[in-house]
Amino acid sequence: MTALRFEQVAGARGGRALFADVSFDLAPGDAALVSGPNGVGKSTLVRIAAGLLAGAAGAVTRVGDVALLTEAHALDPERRLGEALGFWVGNHRALPALDALGLGEMADAPVRILSTGQRRRAAIARILASDASIWLLDEPANGLDTGAVEVVETLIAGHRAAGGIALVATHQPITMIGATSIALGGRP
Numbered sequence: 172m173t174a175l176r177f178e179q180v181a182g183a184r185g186g187r188a189l190f191a192d193v194s195f196d197l198a199p200g201d202a203a204l205v206s207g208p209n210g211v212g213k214s215t216l217v218r219i220a221a222g223l224l225a226g227a228a229g230a231v232t233r234v235g236d237v238a239l240l241t242e243a244h245a246l247d248p249e250r251r252l253g254e255a256l257g258f259w260v261g262n263h264r265a266l267p268a269l270d271a272l273g274l275g276e277m278a279d280a281p282v283r284i285l286s287t288g289q290r291r292r293a294a295i296a297r298i299l300a301s302d303a304s305i306w307l308l309d310e311p312a313n314g315l316d317t318g319a320v321e322v323v324e325t326l327i328a329g330h331r332a333a334g335g336i337a338l339v340a341t342h343q344p345i346t347m348i349g350a351t352s353i354a355l356g357g358r359p
């Protein structure tokens with residue numbers, strides 16, 4: 172059983188209020204889409220959901236392990252991609268995940284030669300290969316071509332179908348059927 176719940180959560184950075192009164196309740200199979208203009212606090216909300224930042228008010232309940240996608244991919248640039256991912260998730264999980272993201276042929280290439288989109292896909296492969304039931308994805312579509320965005324949409328749908336939860340912050344269109352909309356509109 173997994174869950175992610177916000178009850179009247181407020182977010183602030185550097186002492187400045189960004190949003191307030193954000194409430195949602197995600198159960199197995201649920202998803203939420205966090206949207207809003209640059210700087211409104213989408214990444215802040217994701218970090219609060221992950222437990223990396225405290226909310227300025229309200230309560231966060233998290234049941235289950237979290238896999239967090241941020242700008243940083245945390246893959247050793249000098250290692251081969253398959254090994255770098257294997258370091259985190261084990262080799263037996265790394266290769267199938269790379270295949271799912273269309274990176275199977277890059278498994279022996281050093282991480283440092285990957286393109287922007289390939290690095291993003293590798294970071295998503297790490298999420299996919301994790302055991303975590305709660306996926307927190309900050310701008311997963313950044314740097315991805317249309318085909319790769321569709322792959323990510325399919326992977327999120329599969330994760331939900333298997334009883335997982337997905338919370339996605341994005342300013343790009345990404346399809347998640349039946350997702351709760353969390354529109355951050357500006358100052359509270």
Ligand SMILES: Nc1ncnc2c1ncn2[C@@H]1O[C@H](COP(=O)(O)OP(=O)(O)OP(=O)(O)O)[C@@H](O)[C@H]1O
Nearest residue numbers: 184185189207208209210211212213214215216342
């Ligand atoms: N460590 C920090 N200290 C102070 N202010 C910060 C810090 N990190 C972010 N901020 C500020 O908090 C605000 C919200 O940032 P956040 O990254 O959550 O926005 P966002 O909605 O994800 O933006 P974007 O769409 O550009 O990614 C911004 O004004 C940002 O400058």
